[in-house]
Amino acid sequence: MTNSIREIPVSEAFLIIGSNTTENHPVIGSMIKNEVIRKGKKLVVVDPREIELAKYADVYLQIKPGTNIAILNGFMHVILRDGLEAKEYIKTRCEGFDELAATVKKYTPEYVAEICGLDDPEKIVEAAHLLAKTSPMALYYCMGITQFRSGVNGVKSCANLQMILGNLGVAGGGVNPLRGQNNVQGACDMGALNAVYPAYQKVPDEAMKEKFEKAWNATGLSLKPGFTIVESLNAAIAGDVKALYVFGENPVMSDPNQHHVIEALEALDFLVVQDIVLTETAKYADVVLPGFSFLEKEGCVSNTERRVQKMNRVVAPVGDNREDWWIIMQLANRMGHPWKYEKAEDIFEEIRQVTPSYAGITYERMEKELIQWPCPTEEHPGTQYLHKDKFSRGLGLLSGIEYTAPAEEVDPEYPIILTTGRLLEHFHTGTMSRNSRILDAIVPEGYIEVNPNDAQNLNVVDGELVAVSTRRGSIRIKVKVSRRPKDNVVFIPFHFYEACANKLTIDALDPGCKIPEFKVCACKVEKIAV
Amino acid sequence: MGNGNITLTINGEEVTAQKGQTILEAARGNGIFIPTLCYHQKISKTGACRICVVKINDRMIKTSCTEPVTEGMKVETEDEEIVEIRKGILELLLAEGDHNCLYCDANGDCELQSLCYRYGIEPSGSDFPKNTREIDYDSSYGLKRNENRCILCGRCVKACAEIQVKNVWSFAGRGSHAHLTSDISEKIGDSSCVACGTCVQMCPTGALSFQQVLGKGQAWELTKSSSICIYCGVGCKIDFYTNREGQLVKALGCDDGPNNGHLCVKGRFGFDFVQSDKRLKKPLIRKNGNLEEASWDEALDLVVSKFSGYKEKNGPDSIMSFSSAKCTNEENYLLQKFMRAVIGTNNVDHCARL
Numbered sequence: 045m046t047n048s049i050r051e052i053p054v055s056e057a058f059l060i061i062g063s064n065t066t067e068n069h070p071v072i073g074s075m076i077k078n079e080v081i082r083k084g085k086k087l088v089v090v091d092p093r094e095i096e097l098a099k100y101a102d103v104y105l106q107i108k109p110g111t112n113i114a115i116l117n118g119f120m121h122v123i124l125r126d127g128l129e130a131k132e133y134i135k136t137r138c139e140g141f142d143e144l145a146a147t148v149k150k151y152t153p154e155y156v157a158e159i160c161g162l163d164d165p166e167k168i169v170e171a172a173h174l175l176a177k178t179s180p181m182a183l184y185y186c187m188g189i190t191q192f193r194s195g196v197n198g199v200k201s202c203a204n205l206q207m208i209l210g211n212l213g214v215a216g217g218g219v220n221p222l223r224g225q226n227n228v229q230g231a232c233d234m235g236a237l238n239a240v241y242p243a244y245q246k247v248p249d250e251a252m253k254e255k256f257e258k259a260w261n262a263t264g265l266s267l268k269p270g271f272t273i274v275e276s277l278n279a280a281i282a283g284d285v286k287a288l289y290v291f292g293e294n295p296v297m298s299d300p301n302q303h304h305v306i307e308a309l310e311a312l313d314f315l316v317v318q319d320i321v322l323t324e325t326a327k328y329a330d331v332v333l334p335g336f337s338f339l340e341k342e343g344c345v346s347n348t349e350r351r352v353q354k355m356n357r358v359v360a361p362v363g364d365n366r367e368d369w370w371i372i373m374q375l376a377n378r379m380g381h382p383w384k385y386e387k388a389e390d391i392f393e394e395i396r397q398v399t400p401s402y403a404g405i406t407y408e409r410m411e412k413e414l415i416q417w418p419c420p421t422e423e424h425p426g427t428q429y430l431h432k433d434k435f436s437r438g439l440g441l442l443s444g445i446e447y448t449a450p451a452e453e454v455d456p457e458y459p460i461i462l463t464t465g466r467l468l469e470h471f472h473t474g475t476m477s478r479n480s481r482i483l484d485a486i487v488p489e490g491y492i493e494v495n496p497n498d499a500q501n502l503n504v505v506d507g508e509l510v511a512v513s514t515r516r517g518s519i520r521i522k523v524k525v526s527r528r529p530k531d532n533v534v535f536i537p538f539h540f541y542e543a544c545a546n547k548l549t550i551d552a553l554d555p556g557c558k559i560p561e562f563k564v565c566a567c568k569v570e571k572i573a574v
Numbered sequence: 575m576g577n578g579n580i581t582l583t584i585n586g587e588e589v590t591a592q593k594g595q596t597i598l599e600a601a602r603g604n605g606i607f608i609p610t611l612c613y614h615q616k617i618s619k620t621g622a623c624r625i626c627v628v629k630i631n632d633r634m635i636k637t638s639c640t641e642p643v644t645e646g647m648k649v650e651t652e653d654e655e656i657v658e659i660r661k662g663i664l665e666l667l668l669a670e671g672d673h674n675c676l677y678c679d680a681n682g683d684c685e686l687q688s689l690c691y692r693y694g695i696e697p698s699g700s701d702f703p704k705n706t707r708e709i710d711y712d713s714s715y716g717l718k719r720n721e722n723r724c725i726l727c728g729r730c731v732k733a734c735a736e737i738q739v740k741n742v743w744s745f746a747g748r749g750s751h752a753h754l755t756s757d758i759s760e761k762i763g764d765s766s767c768v769a770c771g772t773c774v775q776m777c778p779t780g781a782l783s784f785q786q787v788l789g790k791g792q793a794w795e796l797t798k799s800s801s802i803c804i805y806c807g808v809g810c811k812i813d814f815y816t817n818r819e820g821q822l823v824k825a826l827g828c829d830d831g832p833n834n835g836h837l838c839v840k841g842r843f844g845f846d847f848v849q850s851d852k853r854l855k856k857p858l859i860r861k862n863g864n865l866e867e868a869s870w871d872e873a874l875d876l877v878v879s880k881f882s883g884y885k886e887k888n889g890p891d892s893i894m895s896f897s898s899a900k901c902t903n904e905e906n907y908l909l910q911k912f913m914r915a916v917i918g919t920n921n922v923d924h925c926a927r928l
Contacts, residue, residue: 049808049832070770070838071808077739190927223807227906228899228926234906236897236924242907247920262915266890270913270920273928276894285894285921286884289877291909292898298928314880321852322865330880331873332865334854338804339814339822339845343902345802347809351832355902358799358814359822359848363855366870368901372908374870376916378878391904468768469839471805472925476900477840479847482785485715486769486839559927 045349047182047218047429048416052079054216057086057178061202062112062188062563066096067468069186069222069348073097076184086178088171090115091188092463093493093528093535103171106530107160109463109564110450112189115168116201117447118156120148120208122172129176130210137435138207140442147444159447161530176209180216187224187465191563196556197445207440213431223348225472226338230346233401233417239269242399259398262381272558273299274551277308287314291368292335296324297473297541300549300560301516318371323475324541335368336361342388343369344407350416350427352405450564451552454532458514458566460498461533464549465563470539478539490540491524494569498532499525504571511570512536517547520572534569538562582647597638597649598626608651609660609689611778612727613639616835617736620728625663625689629656657693664695669702670750672722673779679718680780682793686725687779707753713763716785716843717774721754724781730754730773737836742767754781771842775826775835786846787824791817800828803841804900808832810841822849881917890918897924 052075066073073096079085080100089101090112098104107115123129124145134141153165162168175181183206189198202219203212211217223229235242245252253265271279273295279285281304288309299305309315309328317326318333326332339358346352369391376383385391389407396403404419404426415426430436454461469487470477477483492512494504504510506525511518512534521536521543529535538545550565578593584606591600596619601608611623621640628638629650638651650656667686675681690696707721731743731754742765746755756765774782796815803810811831815823825842827835847853857873858865884892897909906924913922 069806069808070768071810071833071836071841074737074739074770074836078736081739082736225807225899225925226802226804226809227902228807228924230903231897231899231901231906231924232926234903235910236906236922237910237926238920238923241914242910256914260911260915264918265914266918266920268891268920270891270922271894273896273923273925276921276923279894284892286888286892287880287894289881289893289895289909291896291905292901293896293925295896298925314884316877319854321847321850321854327865329858329865330860331877332854332858333873333877334857337848337853338900339801339848341902343904345809345902347802347832348807349809349832351809352903353802353809353811353831355801356799358801359816360820362849362853364857364870365853365855368905369908371874372905372912374874375878375881376912378874379882379916381916385908388902388904391908395903395907471840471844476804476847477844479850479852480840480844481846482715482769482843483840557927562928 045218045220045222046212046431047215047220048349049075051182051216051429052076055079055085055180055182056216057088057175057181059088059090059175059181059183060097061090061116061183061185062190062198063184063186063222064091064093064095064188064465065184065186065222068224068466070468072222086174088175092530092533095528102174103167105160105162105167105171107162108530109461109533110192110194111160111447112192112198113194113201113445114151114156114159114447116205117148117151117445118153118168119172119175120144120205121151121156122153122169123176123208124148126173128173129208133210134208134442137213138440138442140444141208143444144204144208144442147446179209179211180214181209181211182216182218182220183211184220184222186222188563190221190559191561192559193451193552193554193561194448195554195559197448200443201445203440204442204445207442212440213429213433213435215429218429221348226347227345229348229350230344230352233346233399234395238272242395243401256398274553274558274560277305280308280311283311286312287316288312289316289318290325291318294319294323294325294473294475296328297538297544297546299551300546300562301551302544302547303517304551318368319475321475321479323473333371334363334365335371336365340365341367344392344410346417352402352410352415352417354407354410451561452515452550452565454566458568459532460567460569462512462514462548462565462567463533463535463563464538464545465535467537467539470537472539474539474541489522490537490543490545491522492569493524493526493529493535495529495531495533496525496527498534499523502569502571504569509572511572512548512567513570514548514550514565514567516550519543519547534567580643580645582643582645582649584649585651591643595643597628597641597643600643601638601649601651606651608638609692610639611685611689611725612729614729614776616776617729617732620732623663623725623727625660627656627659629653635659660689661693661695664690664693665698667725668695669698670704671724672704673697678723678780679783679788680777680793684780685778705750710761710763713761714767714769714785715763716769716771716839717762717767718783718785719754719762720781720783723779724754725779726752726754727778729776729778730782733772733776737772738768738770740766740768743773769839769843770837771839772827772836784824786843790821790823796823800830802831803837805840805844810837812837812841814845822846885917891921893917893919894921897922899925
């Protein structure tokens with residue numbers, strides 16, 4: 045998030061796009077509901093499913109999955125057409141405005157309504173006016189913006205909108221991606237990515253190579269970016285990747301096109317899995333290393349608002365398990381690198397040396413202060429919101445972004461759009477939530493949400509088992525008739541291995557960041573003949 | 575005195591308070607105790623239970639949780655008359671319900687119990703007419719409700735309306751028939767409740783409790799340690815309670831975190847996987863097609879010999895690693911350092927995109 049959770053009461057309006065906030069980030073969802081329902085703040089919701097927040101929205105736009113860029117361009121078209129943009133802000137703080145203006149020119153409400161499958165173009169105008177006239181307005185998004193072949197462009201469009209409204213670099217505004225896992229922000233910050241070192245310092249940069257060789261007392265760091273997850277699985281099938289070390293991940297469940305993932309794992313010569321239970325992925329492993337769960341370990345994590353927080357040991361470890369960092373250190377030691385850490389804090393002290401945005405953060409400060417990166421020195425208070433007065437790159441870059449269709453569109457053979465996501469009671473591949481007794485009892489199995497009209501057309505009823513197929517696979521799953529999904533759109537949560545959504549999803553990737561298009565593919569739903 | 579400050583006298587001592595504060599807030603700000611039941615700093619003021627009454631300017635008796643401070647005001651927080659009023663309220667509350675502390679989750683952590691203890695109130699033993707109210711221990715997987723322990727303070731109603739913003743709880747009936755209801759007279763498990771548990775966390779008695787707690791350890795036997803929730807990226811801070819056997823018992827939202835004490839159903843109930851039978855407890859190595867238990871030395875040496883072999887023969891880029899967004903900064907840092915500095919490849923990624 046560019047901004048902070050504690051600024052939610054400061055926002056006068058919210059645009060929630062591609063985020064089922066009350067289910068996937070429930071505590072933030074409640075905070076936003078509180079502002080809207082009890083304090084009368086304005087709310088625009090854009091989502092293919094009529095999520096809980098849609099009920100409280102001033103304007104709700106039920107778009108076709110994969111058409112975010114069109115609707116955002118539509119908002120900007122109306123804003124520029126009616127002269128509601130932040131003219132001074134654009135002039136002094138941004139560049140690229142002319143290109144953006146030229147691009148959005150054709151995105152009239154009528155044109156956008158057609159692409160997005162909306163009946164009433166006037167609602168686009170109403171939403172755009174509301175967002176432009178109420179400030180500060182905060183934009184919140186989640187995987188419903190990013191998990192598309194056009195994910196990067198979706199994010200850029202969000203930034204475009206907030207820049208032309210002057211909502212970046214101000215308290216209560218911002219472009220606020222809600223991070224889906226407790227340390228996905230930190231894992232990125234720490235350089236657990238194929239092309240960057242900690243703090244996003246670039247791999248193909250000689251100066252960085254030198255910096256890290258010196259800091260790590262190492263030689264021959266590679267200048268070549270590595271594989272991303274989905275690329276590496278393709279490389280395994282091609283025979284280029286021989287060994288895979290999976291640490292706290294469950295790609296068999298979490299990656300698109302499960303059949304392809306399993307094919308890749310089977311093609312490997314050697315698979316190591318380090319985890320807390322025998323996951324679906326660990327079943328394919330050659331070696332399984334038992335690690336610590338979150339309540340057994342010390343360390344720190346960085347939340348969605350860049351706040352770095354200390355995790356503490358609450359219970360004694362089970363079995364013969366070891367600290368995860370100890371296991372990694374042991375591997376390094378046994379390969380001739382004499383790393384010597386006694387405790388998690390020793391590692392964090394090293395992190396501070398090489399990660400400028402974390403340099404001023406200490407364990408002691410984390411315990412006492414609310415501290416958000418960037419925090420370059422121990423005297424620095426941390427950063428509540430980014431891009432104040434000036435963007436990190438200088439001028440904010442506006443870019444003209446065209447709407448592009450998803451990789452797979454419906455056709456007579458696969459006539460329904462499938463979208464996937466999470467439920468309130470479960471998390472990701474279920475390794476934790478499905479092994480929690482109460483959560484598992486509340487929602488013990490998966491289902492497919494089908495609109496009542498579609499259910500009637502398919503001749504299926506609530507609770508009935510159906511076959512759902514795509515070009516990649518087929519599953520059997522119970523129907524939940526629900527008014528939430530748009531006509532001709534079905535939704536399946538991906539937590540359940542018995543009815544695994546990712547057997548169906550497509551492994552089309554965004555060309556820039558390589559995110560898979562989990563949120564849209566073409567499927568068919570068939571009644572199972574009795 | 576600074577701008578907006580007010581001077582008043584509480585129990586003969588001159589104290590300062592901010593304009594707009596209530597007497598209760600002013601007293602607490604100055605370290606002076608006034609008992610409360612319906613009041614909670616996270617929700618709007620109710621003024622229902624009357625236990626916080628104080629005497630103002632030697633004549634008026636008012637609820638301190640709702641009465642604003644005024645310049646020169648003289649407040650007495652507890653004299654004989656106030657004590658009698660409080661005792662009367664407590665006697666009525668005790669008589670109206672079925673407050674059996676012997677088998678109650680809240681025993682030792684009950685605000686009604688501590689006030690009865692403080693003011694020396696015993697159950698009257700008389701045949702006070704009672705309305706038997708609902709006991710629902712089964713309908714919800716997360717929450718239990720025994721309304722015979724309810725004192726109608728309304729904290730749960732407001733917690734649901736103002737914190738979770740779900741409006742599941744409300745009051746129904748009038749006078750002695752007043753009682754809690756969820757949605758339109760549904761059982762809590764059949765209602766629109768999302769099991770966030772905030773109402774339980776704020777209940778001053780044992781009327782609302784968590785399913786998994788009773789029998790696992792009494793309040794004074796539990797140890798509290800704080801950490802961060804493992805699920806989404808909000809990063810809620812949680813106080814976890816363990817019993818004398820080291821078993822996890824319950825999770826309460828911690829006020830220091832970005833969540834301000836609030837939790838969702840996952841943070842509240844999704845922790846027992848940590849102590850589930852399904853946990854791995856030994857390294858495993860595949861032998862003859864099966865994963866079999868092995869020693870750490872055996873497992874680590876095998877991994878090292880394999881990695882070294884592929885590095886040598888196929889080059890560093892033939893080894894890939896997936897790091898984890900569910901693990902700490904230290905662990906993620908170390909894994910990417912291992913891949914870059916030890917293996918010699920940038921083949922490291924994690925589930926940020928998944």
